[in-house]
Amino acid sequence: MRPKIQFLENTLIERIIAEAKEILSTLGVEINNPAILSLLSDHSAKVDIEKERVFLHSNLVDKALSTTPQSFRLYDTLGNETNNFSKNNVHFTPGSAAINILDSNTKKIRKPTTEDYINYVKVVSQLPHLASQSTAFIPADVYEKISDSYRLFLSLLYGEKPIVTGAFTAESFHVMKNLQLAVRGSKEALREKPLTIFSCCPTAPLKWSYATSQNLIDCAKYSIPVEFISMPLSGFVAPVTLTGTLIQHTAETLSGIVIGQLTNPGTPILYGGSPAIFDVRYETTPMGAIETMMIDCAYNEIGKYLDLPTQAYISLSDSKQLDAQAGLESGIGATLAALAGINNISGPGMLDFESCQSLEKLVLDNEICGMVSRLIEGINPKEDFPAISLFTELLDEKHLLIADHTRRYLRDEHFFPGPVIDRANRSRWIEEGEKTLFDRAQGEVEKLIKSYQPSQLSDEIKNELIQLMEREAQRFGQEKLPKR
Amino acid sequence: MDILKKISVSIQHGDDQSVFTLTKRAIEMNIPPKDILDHGLIDGMNIIGDKFKHHEIFLPDVLLAARAMYAGMDQLKPLLVKDGIPSMGKVVIGPVRGDLHDIGKNLVGIMLKGAGFDVIDLGKDVPPEKFVNTATIEGAKIIGMSALLTTTMPVMKEVITILRNQNLTDKIKTIIGGAPLSKEYARQIGADVYAYDAANAVESVKQLIQK
Ligand code: B12
Numbered sequence: 001m002r003p004k005i006q007f008l009e010n011t012l013i014e015r016i017i018a019e020a021k022e023i024l025s026t027l028g029v030e031i032n033n034p035a036i037l038s039l040l041s042d043h044s045a046k047v048d049i050e051k052e053r054v055f056l057h058s059n060l061v062d063k064a065l066s067t068t069p070q071s072f073r074l075y076d077t078l079g080n081e082t083n084n085f086s087k088n089n090v091h092f093t094p095g096s097a098a099i100n101i102l103d104s105n106t107k108k109i110r111k112p113t114t115e116d117y118i119n120y121v122k123v124v125s126q127l128p129h130l131a132s133q134s135t136a137f138i139p140a141d142v143y144e145k146i147s148d149s150y151r152l153f154l155s156l157l158y159g160e161k162p163i164v165t166g167a168f169t170a171e172s173f174h175v176m177k178n179l180q181l182a183v184r185g186s187k188e189a190l191r192e193k194p195l196t197i198f199s200c201c202p203t204a205p206l207k208w209s210y211a212t213s214q215n216l217i218d219c220a221k222y223s224i225p226v227e228f229i230s231m232p233l234s235g236f237v238a239p240v241t242l243t244g245t246l247i248q249h250t251a252e253t254l255s256g257i258v259i260g261q262l263t264n265p266g267t268p269i270l271y272g273g274s275p276a277i278f279d280v281r282y283e284t285t286p287m288g289a290i291e292t293m294m295i296d297c298a299y300n301e302i303g304k305y306l307d308l309p310t311q312a313y314i315s316l317s318d319s320k321q322l323d324a325q326a327g328l329e330s331g332i333g334a335t336l337a338a339l340a341g342i343n344n345i346s347g348p349g350m351l352d353f354e355s356c357q358s359l360e361k362l363v364l365d366n367e368i369c370g371m372v373s374r375l376i377e378g379i380n381p382k383e384d385f386p387a388i389s390l391f392t393e394l395l396d397e398k399h400l401l402i403a404d405h406t407r408r409y410l411r412d413e414h415f416f417p418g419p420v421i422d423r424a425n426r427s428r429w430i431e432e433g434e435k436t437l438f439d440r441a442q443g444e445v446e447k448l449i450k451s452y453q454p455s456q457l458s459d460e461i462k463n464e465l466i467q468l469m470e471r472e473a474q475r476f477g478q479e480k481l482p483k484r
Numbered sequence: 485m486d487i488l489k490k491i492s493v494s495i496q497h498g499d500d501q502s503v504f505t506l507t508k509r510a511i512e513m514n515i516p517p518k519d520i521l522d523h524g525l526i527d528g529m530n531i532i533g534d535k536f537k538h539h540e541i542f543l544p545d546v547l548l549a550a551r552a553m554y555a556g557m558d559q560l561k562p563l564l565v566k567d568g569i570p571s572m573g574k575v576v577i578g579p580v581r582g583d584l585h586d587i588g589k590n591l592v593g594i595m596l597k598g599a600g601f602d603v604i605d606l607g608k609d610v611p612p613e614k615f616v617n618t619a620t621i622e623g624a625k626i627i628g629m630s631a632l633l634t635t636t637m638p639v640m641k642e643v644i645t646i647l648r649n650q651n652l653t654d655k656i657k658t659i660i661g662g663a664p665l666s667k668e669y670a671r672q673i674g675a676d677v678y679a680y681d682a683a684n685a686v687e688s689v690k691q692l693i694q695k
Binding site for chain 1: 664
């Protein structure tokens with residue numbers, strides 16, 4: 001049996017959805033994008049052009065839901081399937097778009113460089129429990145206008161795993177799309193085998209900015225999967241109650257689904273988000289708060305009720321260091337998310353309210369993801385009944401270490417974390433240098449950077465990627481890309 | 485309890501109706517408007533600020549107090565102007581061009597108003613020239629800018645360059661805030677101060693104005 005966690009009864013889910021639809025039709029959403037306003041108007045939505053507000057009646061929402069795929073898959077740069085977002089399948093991906101990196105040596109934050117990013121790709125490529133890369137942080141040694149596309153470029157050049165990403169402006173989408181076309185070869189091939197997921201964020205409360213809504217329709221036109229990242233902040237720009245926050249999240253996400261599906265029916269999406277409670281003491285948006293995690297798991301249930309694959313920013317921490325708080329918040333988050341069956345879990349590596357990535361934390365979180373993946377496999381009887389013969393063997397031999405039964409099931413039944421997780425006895429731990437968690441993680445990071453094997457993408461495609469990126473950089477007056 | 489003390493206490497309770505009536509009465513009693521401001525309204529807000537910092541109260545309490553403060557301030561303003569008492573100062577704030585993150589800036593705006601400053605809120609996605617032009621036209625002494633994206637941070641420097649080119653850096657001070665920024669970054673781009681949250685922004689603006 002797969003263990004599960006559940007927060008909402010179906011009757012409550014139905015009330016939340018009904019209320020969200022009511023909000024969409026009576027209060028409407030603001031959309032700062034004339035093209036979308038006219039698209040919606042063409043589909044008989046009431047539009048107040050002056051206020052840029054559109055009122056979505058529930059038929060329109062239902063129509064959009066009826067064309068939204070119930071699942072989709074991702075493929076790596078070489079075309080192999082890596083992610084199947086369906087049912088209760090769970091995949092992990094690093095937290096995305098950090099501003100800083102936690103320096104391995106000084107343990108202080110600093111702005112990341114191209115070299116850091118490449119090291120990150122080398123590490124994430126070899127972490128078995130992270131199915132995809134994300135464009136985890138922003139190299140600061142390129143012109144800011146290209147910093148969003150540049151990270152995608154580096155990920156495609158050095159890594160093979162598919163990429164969870166997003167554009168920071170409406171214009172950046174184009175080069176980010178062209179980079180993907182270069183890898184796949186054609187628009188059709190890209191549609192056939194999606195390579196990235198783009199995050200598109202409504203603005204709380206009930207609004208779409210030009211840039212993010214433009215990203216959404218551009219993705220839809222190319223059938224590039226979109227994850228909706230609605231961010232109601234409970235008690236601040238959303239109701240303080242978790243249920244109220246869920247109503248808002250539902251309304252914002254449904255509005256995104258309508259825009260995407262009317263632009264191109266069948267566009268793959270993840271019913272996602274990054275809501276948080278607002279901490280009224282510190283003026284912050286804690287991702288490690290238990291209520292934040294409850295909201296995540298609960299909207300995921302709403303997504304599942306609508307038969308849609310889901311995503312959340314969970315399994316990350318607000319701590320500033322790789323310390324016990326970082327471990328507990330990430331661990332609780334990953335556990336809840338997996339039990340809830342969130343299909344794409346974004347968070348590993350992240351600290352400090354989504355603003356700092358740490359390679360050491362990434363390596364630790366990979367183990368959390370491994371443990372949690374084992375957890376949700378649950379307890380399933382193998383050759384355990386009848387038990388008499390196995391126990392006879394145990395009583396005769398005094399142990400089962402080399403029993404057939406053990407050898408058959410050992411690796412499935414027990415998960416073996418890497419050396420970051422300390423399971424040595426004390427004397428051995430002392431003998432081996434009394435290493436702290438950070439020391440061990442640092443060692444792993446170094447080891448992985450050394451053992452990295454270049455991506456097997458053809459040189460021809462790699463050169464095309466380089467040319468595309470160089471041209472984009474030159475467009476903004478940066479003659480050369482940083483040395484790699 | 486004297487009436488100014490009562491005003492201060494009502495502010496602390498976030499009781500805007502009492503603050504309104506008490507301020508009205510204090511004005512009728514011919515207490516100098518500046519005293520009502522300093523020993524009533526501002527006194528109450530200072531205590532609130534302190535308690536907030538020490539987690540004795542939470543943000544909603546501060547905002548309620550700020551709202552109560554306006555109930556008194558709105559009556560005092562014309563009188564202060566008549567007495568030739570300069571306002572605490574005007575502050576122009578907004579997220580820079582390309583940046584739509586306005587939640588933090590809104591908070592900073594509310595808190596600055598609560599501390600008695602005139603806040604000119606430019607919304608979001610604010611072009612560099614607009615900061616400078618508004619500040620010049622309105623006679624604001626402070627420009628407050630925010631950036632939450634690495635891509636928009638450099639726009640702050642553009643504002644400072646314009647101020648430099650127009651020889652305005654003595655008259656108009658700059659304060660910056662937002663998740664990717666730091667003291668160090670403020671120094672780098674030549675901003676006068678960096679503030680890490682709304683309460684800190686209020687303290688820093690106060691210090692800047694005194695300079
Ligand atoms: C909420 C949020 C949003 C909301 C914003 C809603 C709104 N109306 O503001 C929405 C969903 C719209 C959004 C959109 C995007 N976001 Co956003 N967002 C956030 C998030 C989670 C929280 C920000 C927040 O409101 N915090 C709460 C407030 C109270 O805190 P604050 O803003 O820091 O403000 C405090 C201080 O900084 C200071 N301060 C703030 N302003 C000012 C002003 C002055 C004058 C002073 C003195 C002080 C000061 O005082 C405030 C009070 O304490 C941050 C994560 C983070 N770590 O900050 C990401 C984050 C900033 N966003 C990010 C990204 C990538 C985006 C998008 C590009 C995503 C996309 N692909 O669509 C878009 C960009 C839109 C745009 N062009 O601006 C990244 C930035 C990455 C980077 N390297 O630059 C972050 C770090 C998250 C992440 N890792 O992905 N976002």
